[in-house]
């Protein structure tokens with residue numbers, strides 16, 4: 001089974017007018033884990049492909065993993081849209097992200113928080129780009145600003161759906 005849209009909790013390409021932050025949902029999961037209502041197996045279930053992406057192209061995030069508290073989490077961005085792979089394009093560089101966000105086609109970018117140490121993972125945010133969002137995200141199309149935004153600790157997180 002490959003990592004795909006269905007692997008991201010709350011995944012939706014259409015019908016989302018704008019940016020969606022998942023920090024509250026993410027914090028709720030962490031709270032449940034700390035109370036012992038969720039096991040480590042339940043929250044540290046990143047798909048092998050997601051873990052590989054985290055190790056290879058993850059953008060370091062200055063926050064340690066809320067579960068193992070040993071490893072810093074990274075952010076991995078997947079972009080979905082017309083003429084992109086059905087399972088999304090895993091973004092490998094700020095340049096690639098800028099290119100994807102500058103497309104004439106509207107795309108949806110999903111940022112996932114991942115710990116490559118314990119396999120904790122949670123959706124951080126989703127934001128539309130490309131198409132009519134190109135102008136609004138003009139600074140984003142240049143890459144670095146978007147990446148900075150993508151890794152800001154003030155941003156929010158969401159959890160990816162478990163893969164079985």
Ligand SMILES: [Zn+2]
Nearest residue numbers: 065068115118
């Ligand atoms: Zn961890």
